Each structure stands twice: as structure tokens, then as C-alpha cells.
Amino acid sequence: MKHVITALVQNTPGVLAHVAGMIAARGFNIDSLVVGRTEDPELSRMTVVVIGDDHVLEQVRKQLEKIITIVRVRDFKDIDYVERDLMLVRVSAPPEKRAEVVELANLFRGRIVDVAKQSLTVELSGPEAKLEAFVDMVKPYGIRELARTGIIAVQRGEQRAKEQKENGKGKNA
Amino acid sequence: MSKSTKTASKRTKGYAGMTGADLFHKMLLEEGVEVLFGIPGGVLLPIFDSLYGTSIKFVLTRHEQGAAHMADGYARSTGKTGVCIATSGPGATNLITGLATAYMDSVPMVAITGQVTSALIGNDAFQEADTTGITRPVTKHNMLIKRAEDIGRAIHEAFYIARTGRPGPVLIDIAKDATSNTLTDEPDLTINLPGYKPMLTGHIRQVKAAAEAINASKQPVLYVGGGVIISEASEVLSKVAHRGNIPVTTTLMALGAFDESDPLALQMLGMHGTAAANYAIQECDCLIAVGARFDDRVTGKVETFASNAKIIHIDIDPTSISKNVKADIPVVGDAKDILEKMLPMIKSKPRKDWLKQIAKWKKAYPLHYDTGPKIKPQQVIESVGRLTDHDAIITTGVGQHQMWTAQFYGWRKPRQFITSGGLGTMGFGLPAAIGAQFGNPGKTVVDIDGDGSLAMTVGELVTAVHYNQPVKVVVLDNCYLGMVRQWQEMFYERRYSATEHPCPDLSLVAEAFGAKGIRATDPSELDDAINEMLKHDGPVVLAASVEPEENVFPMVAAGKSLHEMDMGRLV
Numbered sequence: 175m176k177h178v179i180t181a182l183v184q185n186t187p188g189v190l191a192h193v194a195g196m197i198a199a200r201g202f203n204i205d206s207l208v209v210g211r212t213e214d215p216e217l218s219r220m221t222v223v224v225i226g227d228d229h230v231l232e233q234v235r236k237q238l239e240k241i242i243t244i245v246r247v248r249d250f251k252d253i254d255y256v257e258r259d260l261m262l263v264r265v266s267a268p269p270e271k272r273a274e275v276v277e278l279a280n281l282f283r284g285r286i287v288d289v290a291k292q293s294l295t296v297e298l299s300g301p302e303a304k305l306e307a308f309v310d311m312v313k314p315y316g317i318r319e320l321a322r323t324g325i326i327a328v329q330r331g332e333q334r335a336k337e338q339k340e341n342g343k344g345k346n347a
Numbered sequence: 348m349s350k351s352t353k354t355a356s357k358r359t360k361g362y363a364g365m366t367g368a369d370l371f372h373k374m375l376l377e378e379g380v381e382v383l384f385g386i387p388g389g390v391l392l393p394i395f396d397s398l399y400g401t402s403i404k405f406v407l408t409r410h411e412q413g414a415a416h417m418a419d420g421y422a423r424s425t426g427k428t429g430v431c432i433a434t435s436g437p438g439a440t441n442l443i444t445g446l447a448t449a450y451m452d453s454v455p456m457v458a459i460t461g462q463v464t465s466a467l468i469g470n471d472a473f474q475e476a477d478t479t480g481i482t483r484p485v486t487k488h489n490m491l492i493k494r495a496e497d498i499g500r501a502i503h504e505a506f507y508i509a510r511t512g513r514p515g516p517v518l519i520d521i522a523k524d525a526t527s528n529t530l531t532d533e534p535d536l537t538i539n540l541p542g543y544k545p546m547l548t549g550h551i552r553q554v555k556a557a558a559e560a561i562n563a564s565k566q567p568v569l570y571v572g573g574g575v576i577i578s579e580a581s582e583v584l585s586k587v588a589h590r591g592n593i594p595v596t597t598t599l600m601a602l603g604a605f606d607e608s609d610p611l612a613l614q615m616l617g618m619h620g621t622a623a624a625n626y627a628i629q630e631c632d633c634l635i636a637v638g639a640r641f642d643d644r645v646t647g648k649v650e651t652f653a654s655n656a657k658i659i660h661i662d663i664d665p666t667s668i669s670k671n672v673k674a675d676i677p678v679v680g681d682a683k684d685i686l687e688k689m690l691p692m693i694k695s696k697p698r699k700d701w702l703k704q705i706a707k708w709k710k711a712y713p714l715h716y717d718t719g720p721k722i723k724p725q726q727v728i729e730s731v732g733r734l735t736d737h738d739a740i741i742t743t744g745v746g747q748h749q750m751w752t753a754q755f756y757g758w759r760k761p762r763q764f765i766t767s768g769g770l771g772t773m774g775f776g777l778p779a780a781i782g783a784q785f786g787n788p789g790k791t792v793v794d795i796d797g798d799g800s801l802a803m804t805v806g807e808l809v810t811a812v813h814y815n816q817p818v819k820v821v822v823l824d825n826c827y828l829g830m831v832r833q834w835q836e837m838f839y840e841r842r843y844s845a846t847e848h849p850c851p852d853l854s855l856v857a858e859a860f861g862a863k864g865i866r867a868t869d870p871s872e873l874d875d876a877i878n879e880m881l882k883h884d885g886p887v888v889l890a891a892s893v894e895p896e897e898n899v900f901p902m903v904a905a906g907k908s909l910h911e912m913d914m915g916r917l918v
């Protein structure tokens with residue numbers, strides 16, 4: 175099963191290596207991993223997508239929580255959350271096909287961010303499924319290059335990073 | 348424990364102008380460090396210069412692995428945090444086995460390594476190793492310090508993390524220039540660990556649920572692990588056991604947490620546990636695990652482990668709970684706190700039938716061996732137990748001798764038995780004994796070792812001689828890597844592949860190193876030899892030639908259930 179795990183981490187060297195090492199040591203492949211700053215300069219948020227057995231990933235979650243520089247971890251398995259993935263895709267679009275590709279991009283609420291003689295670059299964001307559907311649609315035209323950020327996710331609701339930092343519950347060593 | 352570990356900033360005045368090395372030294376003194384084990388090297392020169400003439404006892408070891416095991420033995424025997432130090436590159440890599448050993452057995456330790464000058468890090472500089480990278484999986488936490496101003500905070504954080512929660516080794520890698528530079532600003536020594544909040548007190552609702560399950564049970568068993576020793580919970584454990592008439596079995600790591608002369612004691616469980624302990628586990632209707640982690644050496648085939656029981660699991664570390672065996676009632680927190688809360692809720696019950704059944708098992712299947720013309724290894728351990736009044740601090744290597752020591756010494760008190768359980772590190776015994784002796788001057792410390800294990804770290808005898816630490820070493824000379832040989836005998840048709848080794852006279856090795864050497868080859872001279880060893884005021888090695896092909900029983904073969912024990916020739 176796919177697990178979206180987010181971790182609020184201290185902004186120190188080595189945290190990323192620690193998280194990646196912990197997951198790799200258990201033989202899981204990381205589907206995507208995104209790190210970015212939060213509103214608190216001391217903290218970053220990491221979003222990791224891993225596919226694996228529920229029981230084993232529960233153990234991984236607990237192990238991650240144990241890492242000293244990790245403030246809080248959650249697996250969005252049973253939590254309502256919002257996820258977004260951002261994609262840039264350069265599609266072959268010779269003049270006679272250009273209108274079709276533009277129309278597809280519009281249908282998916284994508285934006286054309288670069289136009290060249292033989293190609294178009296589309297920026298598209300949304301949940302994973304939407305991005306994949308778009309990729310399927312433009313495949314026949316020829317995909318020249320594709321890059322995705324990977325999923326970032328936050329829970330629906332009200333807590334901010336700072337409050338999560340103060341919230342001692344569930345954090346152990 | 349408060350919710351946040353961030354305390355009010357304490358910018359102590361008077362450190363600016365000091366070198367990083369002097370600040371390092373001062374912080375160790377502030378943390379109450381009494382002994383420091385290690386070996387110097389190029390990048391540590393500023394630190395060692397600052398330590399010149401220090402009031403901290405510095406113990407120069409033969410090998411950094413020895414330094415780590417000494418810090419470990421010191422920590423396990425005293426409950427204090429052990430400290431060791433090694434230079435960059437090979438010094439640091441030599442520490443790894445010691446760190447991993449301490450990590451697996453939850454031992455509070457702080458390891459300091461020197462690192463090349465910060466500007467050179469990452470350049471394959473002379474004696475450079477990525478120490479924090481290499482040690483990350485075998486430490487509770489580690490840090491790389493590149494500025495003198497950060498040394499003080501790092502040391503406070505390291506000691507705090509090492510000793511609290513589930514203890515473990517913490518490593519601080521310090522760049523040379525951080526120690527040679529002078530602090531220009533006052534350092535901020537405030538611990539800042541927003542991600543570290545060990546849970547100490549058990550949830551009262553869970554404690555109540557656990558007590559109710561115990562009260563409702565007819566055939567409960569306490570399965571006690573190393574966490575009880577760490578948490579200093581032996582006394583209250585004994586009260587809980589006696590109030591409820593609950594038999595107690597201890598893991599290898601918990602031997603001594605419950606007095607084995609107590610009628611409720613079942614001794615060790617698991618692969619080489621007693622029949623009574625293993626049968627009790629399989630028959631119980633309520634298993635109370637306290638500070639134990641359901642290791643595969645303990646559970647045997649996990650699907651059949653205590654399969655009729657309601658499982659209560661008390662542990663400070665949530666990752667231990669429901670890892671191998673699903674807990675019906677998890678209680679996260681410190682064992683002592685939880686048992687103290689639970690004690691008044693436990694109903695006093697006789698449980699006569701259950702105790703009768705247990706007594707029957709104990710009588711029918713006691714630990715046993717046959718004597719013969721040669722010294723039996725079990726005999727050596729029984730004699731050491733008797734002649735030290737079951738009161739010595741005992742360390743071991745890894746192998747058959749370790750299991751016989753576990754089975755036959757007769758454990759009475761916590762922190763009495765020091766052994767590498769989780770990693771199973773051969774060579775642990777002698778340096779751990781030296782560390783324990785430094786922490787317990789005047790106490791009898793005996794390393795009961797195997798000939799293979801001792802050979803791995805025997806150089807540390809020089810350290811014992813150098814500092815005149817009166818450790819006693821009893822080495823069971825079977826001229827085999829006995830534990831592996833036993834498996835080859837039992838499961839590989841006696842094809843002894845690479846398990847036989849030459850048997851040098853280790854008593855002569857001891858003499859050459861400046862220690863005393865004694866040799867015993869006949870059962871009739873055993874007690875005298877042990878007494879001579881115990882009387883000698885200085886390091887001493889007693890080499891006992893034992894029956895070479897003796898086996899450890901009972902034994903639960905890999906993949907078998909606990910009740911499918913092989914009792915040896917007994918049955």
C-alpha cells in the first residue's frame with residue numbers, strides 16, 4: 175500500500191541522510207521525497223512516499239519518530255489530507271499539432287510555460303492521479319522531458335508547525 | 348519530563364577567550380566524568396594537551412574497540428554514562444564494534460572522535476573518515492562540530508540524550524580547528540532538542556487495564572528484560588511478583604534483575620533458557636513483558652510464542668512494542684514508574700495450582716550436567732559462583748561459555764552480569780571487565796571468557812597491568828569456537844569447518860604481559876585454582892582446560908517453538 179509520510183524535522187545537516195538511510199536499510203524504495211522550509215526557520219517539512227506493508231511501515235514511522243532531529247512524524251494512512259505534485263513536461267508539438275496539445279493542457283488546467291518551434295512545456299499541478307492522466311493523454315505526441323517534484327502533503331485542519339513542535343504527545347526515544 | 352527540552356538560555360560568562368579544547372575539558376568535568384578511555388592521535392592533540400594533568404582519570408587502551416567496551420562495562424556496572432575518545436580515521440572506525448554493541452544493548456555512552464580540520468572535511472584528507480556517516484546506524488545520535496562555540500552545547504546534549512529515555516551511545520565528531528581555536532563569543536550552552544521528548548510516565552488507563560488483566564489471570568508470568576535493570580526497577584518488580592504470586596523469568600540481559608534464589612524465579616528463558624521458564628511461557632494465560640523486546644533468541648518460532656496468553660507490554664520505547672509479537676495491552680513509559688503505579692492495583696492471590704505446576708517442571712527438568720575425568724565448563728562456573736558468594740560482577744565473551752555463565756552462576760543482583768546480548772560481540776569480556784573494575788574499585792570483577800573471544804581483545808591485559816586493575820579472567824579452554832562447533836555437531840553432521848583452533852597456554856600469555864597466570868587441568872584442582880585467583884591482588888588469568896566437546900542444553904533449535912526444547916542427553 176502507498177504511504178504518504180510527512181516529518182517535521184530540525185534544519186540540521188544529516189537529517190535527510192538519516193531518514194533515507196532508515197528507509198533504505200529496511201529494503202523499501204522511496205517513491206518520492208520532498209524537503210522544504212516551513213514558516214519556522216528552525217524546521218523543515220519532509221514528505222516521503224513509500225510503498226510497502228502496513229505493519230512494516232508502522233515500524234518505520236516509529237523508528238523515524240525516534241530520530242532525535244525529527245520533531246514529528248505522521249503517516250497519512252488514516253488522516254484526511256491534501257496532496258499536490260508539480261510537473262513540468264516538454265511535449266513534442268510541431269505547428270500542426272500545437273493547438274491539440276494546448277487544448278489538452280487547458281482541459282487539465284495546465285499552463286504553457288515555454289513555447290519552442292517543435293515543442294511546448296506544460297506546468298501542471300494536482301494530485302498524482304491527475305498528473306498521470308495527463309501524461310497518458312500527451313504520450314502519443316511524444317514526451318521529450320518530464321520532471322516532477324513528488325508529493326507534498328499537509329493534513330486538513332488547523333495545526334501549524336510551531337504548535338506541532340510544542341505538542342509533545344507521541345514523541346519518544 | 349517537561350514537554351519541551353528547551354530551557355532558558357544560559358549564556359554563562361567567562362568562556363570567551365578559552366580554546367575549544369579547554370571548553371571541552373571543562374564541560375566533561377561539569378558532566379561529572381570520572382574516567383575517560385581512549386587513544387590519542389594527531390587531530391586530538393589540542394584536547395590531549397588540555398587534559399594534561401587533569402583530575403579525570405585517563406585510561407590509555409590498546410585498541411579503540413577496547414576503549415569503547417571499557418566505557419560500556421563502566422556504564423552497565425554503575426548506571427553512569429561511559430565516555431571514550433578516539434582519533435579521526437582509523438581511531439574512529441575501530442570504535443564501531445563498541446558503539447554497535449552498546450547500541451544494541453541500550454547502554455548510555457558518549458564517544459568523542461577527532462575529525463580533520465573543518466576546511467579539509469570531504470577532501471580525503473589524511474586520516475579522514477566520514478565518521479558521522481559511518482556511525483549513524485549504530486548510535487542513538489551523532490553530531491559533527493566545526494566551531495569552538497558549539498562544543499559546550501554538543502556535550503550537554505550528548506550526555507542528556509545518552510542517559511535519558513532508552514539509553515544509547517551518542518557520538519560527537521569534533522574538527523581539529525574547533526578545539527585549537529579560541530572562542531571569540533560566549534557560547535550558548537542551551538540544550539535545543541525540540542524533537543526529543545522521552546515519555547517517562549505510563550498512562551494510568553493502560554496501567555489499570557494491565558492490572559485488571561493480571562488480576563483476572565490464573566497462570567501469569569513476568570517476562571523481564573534489560574529495561575528493568577536500566578530503570579532500576581528490581582525492587583518494585585519483586586514486590587509485584589510476590590503480591591500476585593507471579594513467577595518471573597529474565598532474559599539474558601536481565602539476569603540479576605530478579606534474585607534466582609527466590610522460589611518464584613524461573614531463571615532465563617529462550618533458546619538456552621530453562622525448561623521451566625519456556626514451558627511456563629507456553630502455558631501462561633497472561634504474559635507481562637517488562638523492558639523486554641521479544642528478541643528472536645527469546646521467542647523461538649514467533650507464531651507459537653505464548654500463544655494462549657493475553658500480552659501486556661511495558662516498554663519506554665514505542666518501537667519495541669508490537670514489533671515481533673502483538674501486544675494486547677501496551678504501556679509506554681518507564682518500567683519503575685509503571686510498576687510502582689501498578690503495585691497497589693495487584694490483587695494478592697495464591698495461584699496454588701500454577702505454582703505447583705511450575706515446581707513440577709523445575710523438579711523434573713533442572714539445569715544439569717554430568718561430571719567426568721576432565722573439568723566440565725559448567726563446573727567452573729558453578730564454582731566461581733559459589734566461591735564469590737554469587738556477589739561478583741561477571742562479564743563474558745560470546746559463545747558457549749557465555750550461555751553456561753548465564754545458566755550456572757546464580758544471579759542475585761542487578762548490574763552484576765555484563766554481557767553482549769544483542770550484537771553478540773566476541774572480545775567484549777576483558778575490556779568490559781576492566782571498565783567495570785574502574786567503576787567499582789574494591790569489588791571482585793571476573794571475566795568468564797572463551798578462548799576464541801579472549802584472543803580478540805587479549806591485548807587489553809596490558810591496560811589492566813598498566814593501571815593495576817585487579818580483574819580476574821577465567822578462560823574456558825576448549826580449543827574450539829565452541830558455540831559454532833556445537834551447531835556443526837548438531838545440524839551439519841559434525842563437519843567441523845573452521846572451528847578448531849590452536850590452544851596456546853593463556854596463563855603464560857598473562858605472565859608475559861606482567862599479569863599472574865594460573866592453569867587448571869584436573870577437576871580436583873579447580874577450587875584451589877579459583878581461590879588462588881580470587882585472592883591475588885592484581886590482574887590474573889586462570890586458564891581452565893575443559894571438556895572440548897561439551898554442549899549447551901537445553902536448546903531450542905532455530906525456527907522451533909519454545910516447548911520443543913532439546914534437553915540433551917538428559918531425557
Ligand SMILES: Cc1cc2nc3c(=O)[nH]c(=O)nc-3n(C[C@H](O)[C@H](O)[C@H](O)COP(=O)(O)OP(=O)(O)OC[C@H]3O[C@@H](n4cnc5c(N)ncnc54)[C@H](O)[C@@H]3O)c2cc1C
Pocket residue numbers: 451452453512513514571572573574575577578597598599600601615616617618619620637638639640641642644645661662663664667680681682683745746749750767768769770771772830
Ligand atoms: C549466543 C547468544 C545466545 C543467546 N541466547 C539467549 C537466550 O537463550 N535467552 C535470552 O533471553 N537471550 C539470549 N541472547 C540475548 C538476545 O540476543 C537478546 O540480546 C536479549 O534477549 C534481549 O534482551 P531484552 O529483551 O531484555 O532486551 P534489551 O536488549 O535488554 O532491551 C531492553 C528493552 O527495555 C526497554 N527499556 C529501556 N529502558 C527502559 C525503561 N527505563 N523502562 C522500560 N523499558 C525500558 C528498551 O526500550 C528495550 O526494549 C543470546 C545472545 C547470544 C549472543
Ligand SMILES: Cc1ncc(C[n+]2csc(CCOP(=O)(O)OP(=O)(O)O)c2C)c(N)n1
Pocket residue numbers: 744745746747748749771772773774796797798799800801823825827828829830831
Ligand atoms: C566478533 C565475532 N565474530 C564471530 C562471531 C560468531 N561466533 C559466535 S560464538 C563463536 C565462537 C566463540 O568461541 P569461544 O570464544 O572460544 O567460546 P566458546 O563457544 O568456545 O565457549 C563465534 C565465532 C561473533 N559472535 N563475534
Ligand SMILES: [Mg+2]
Pocket residue numbers: 746797798799823824825826827828829
Ligand atoms: Mg572456545
